[in-house]
Amino acid sequence: MRRGEQPPWIVPDELWARIEPLLPVVQRRTDHPGRKRLDDREVLSGILFVLYTGIPWEFLPQELGFGSGMTCWRRLRDWNDAGVWQRLHESLLAELNAAGALDWSRAVIDGSHVRAMKGGPKPDRARSTVPEQAPSHVITEGHGIPLAVSLTGGNRNDVTQLIPLVQAVPPVRGRRGRPRRRPVALYADRGYDHAKYRKQVQALGITPVIARRGTDHGSGLGVHRWVVEQSFALLHWFRRLRIRWEIRDDIHEAFLSLACGIICWRRLVNLSLC
Known part of the structure; x- marks a missing residue:
C-alpha cells in the first residue's frame, strides 16, 4: 500500500x-x-x-x-x-455492461483447487484418500470479469460444473432490450471435452470451443482462455481465499461472491465511471 x-x-x-x-x-x-x-x-x-x-x-x-x-x-x-453479495455483483455487472465493458462474444470457464484446512466442502463420498480440497469454479466474460462462481467437493470432475455454471450467470441489465445471460461462444480446456456436454452447451445456443483430448498441447485457445487464470489470480489476491479456513460452505461462498463484486468494482474505478 x-x-x-x-x-x-x-x-x-x-x-x-x-x-x-x-x-x-x-x-x-x-x-x-x-x-x-x-x-x-x-x-x-x-x-x-x-x-x-x-x-x-x-x-x-x-x-x-x-x-x-x-x-x-x-x-x-x-x-x-439475504442475497446482498449476489445482488451487489449483479448491479456492478449491469454498470459494466452499460459502459460496454463486458465482452459477450465469448466466455471462459475453469476450476481451481485450494487446500481446505478444516475439511473439504460439500463432500460427495464418506471417505477420501486425497487431502481435503476446496475447488472453486469460475465463468468469466471475454475480458476476465467473473460472471458467476461456484464451490464443489474436491472429488468432483470440473466438467460436471460446466452446465450449472453457465446457467448460474445472472441476467445482466444495463442496456436496452432483454437482459443478457448467454455469451456467443464458450472456451474451455481439454478437461471439459465431452460429447455430452458439448451438445448441452449447443442446446443453450452457445458455441462450445473446447480443446480436444488426445491432441498435442498448443491448440491456440490459450490466447482467449488466459483471462480466467487472471481471474483466479485476482481472487487469490484476497488472502482468505488462498486457503479455505471456513468450516461452513456458505461462509466461504459469501467471501467468493463478495470478492467477485470487489473485482467488478475495481474495473469500474479503472474505467473512471464513479
Missing part, C-alpha cells in the same frame, strides 16, 4: 452508496433494546479486513473499531443469506 493511500478494507463512499440500499433493515426492539447495533459500514470494513489479510476472526483487531470477529462473522452470514 502506497503512502497516503487508504487501506483496501476501508469502504469508499461510492461503493458504500451501492451496498447500503441492499442491506436488510433490522428494527431495534424497544422493549429490550440492549446495546446499540454496530454501524454496518464499520462491520463491513471488518469483513473486508479478514478477506484481504486472511486473519482469523478471533484475532480481528478491536482497536480498529470493526467490532468483534463474531459480530462480523454473523453479519457476513446474515447478509449472504
